[in-house]
Amino acid sequence: xxxxxxxxxxxxxxxxxxxxxxxxxxxxxxxxxxxxxxxxxxxxxxxxxxxxxxxxxxxxxxxxxxxxxxxxxxxxxxxxxxxxxxxxxxxxxxxxxxxxxxxxxxxxxxxxx
Amino acid sequence: xxxxxxxxxxxxxxxxxxxxxxxxxxxxxxxxxxxxxxxxxxxxxxxxxxxxxxxxxxxxxxxxxxxxxxxxxxxxxxxxxxxxxxxxxxxxxxxxxxxxxxxxxxxxxxxxxxxxxx
Numbered sequence: 001x002x003x004x005x006x007x008x009x010x011x012x013x014x015x016x017x018x019x020x021x022x023x024x025x026x027x028x029x030x031x032x033x034x035x036x037x038x039x040x041x042x043x044x045x046x047x048x049x050x051x052x053x054x055x056x057x058x059x060x061x062x063x064x065x066x067x068x069x070x071x072x073x074x075x076x077x078x079x080x081x082x083x084x085x086x087x088x089x090x091x092x093x094x095x096x097x098x099x100x101x102x103x104x105x106x107x108x109x110x111x112x113x
Numbered sequence: 114x115x116x117x118x119x120x121x122x123x124x125x126x127x128x129x130x131x132x133x134x135x136x137x138x139x140x141x142x143x144x145x146x147x148x149x150x151x152x153x154x155x156x157x158x159x160x161x162x163x164x165x166x167x168x169x170x171x172x173x174x175x176x177x178x179x180x181x182x183x184x185x186x187x188x189x190x191x192x193x194x195x196x197x198x199x200x201x202x203x204x205x206x207x208x209x210x211x212x213x214x215x216x217x218x219x220x221x222x223x224x225x226x227x228x229x230x231x
Contacts (some may be wrong), residue, residue: 035221040122040223042117042203042222042223042224043203043221045219045220048218051142077127090156102147102157103159103214104156105156106155107154107155109154
């Protein structure tokens with residue numbers, strides 16, 4: 001079945017450690033996105049990529065990094081510079097930058113202790 | 114700047130009653146509009162979308178929404194809700210102007226929690 005796979009579903013890390021969240025899609029979509037979700041704040045865009053080997057910062061990119069070496073993969077690294085990393089992270093993709101419809105993964109809940 | 118406002122953070126309603134979830138957006142250019150649903154600890158699922166054409170859009174699970182350009186609104190409605198409709202609902206907007214630096218960025222509202230009671 002085609003779709004977006006995020007792993008792991010739950011992730012625990014100690015404060016000060018970097019952690020990488022995986023996002024893989026087999027929809028052959030050009031564009032991929034990372035969102036952060038906090039209660040009462042909706043979804044905020046962290047990074048997005050419209051083509052392989054290219055990506056742009058979203059509204060809250062500080063403390064995060066990404067790579068897009070393959071069309072199907074868009075991993076997100078939460079670095080120790082992110083001051084409040086505990087959140088629900090959602091990956092999405094769309095056919096192209098026209099963004100007529102986005103497909104979402106099931107999310108990764110990151111808890112930093 | 115483009116923004117989306119969902120006017121109610123929580124909407125309690127009894128089963129089989131009608132419901133309306135309100136969404137307003139601010140934009141001076143053409144937009145695409147979306148409603149998504151999220152069940153606990155899940156990703157988002159598209160309910161419906163407005164790209165162009167008829168202002169009344171029908172989606173999955175019996176939901177519909179009406180695009181009102183003069184009021185910059187895109188309210189979601191369902192004539193009779195079920196317990197299974199209990200979830201969080203997000204309104205989202207993106208630019209439809211080619212060449213805009215914001216094209217391709219989906220802007221979300223804060224979400225509305227629909228609580229359907231028996």
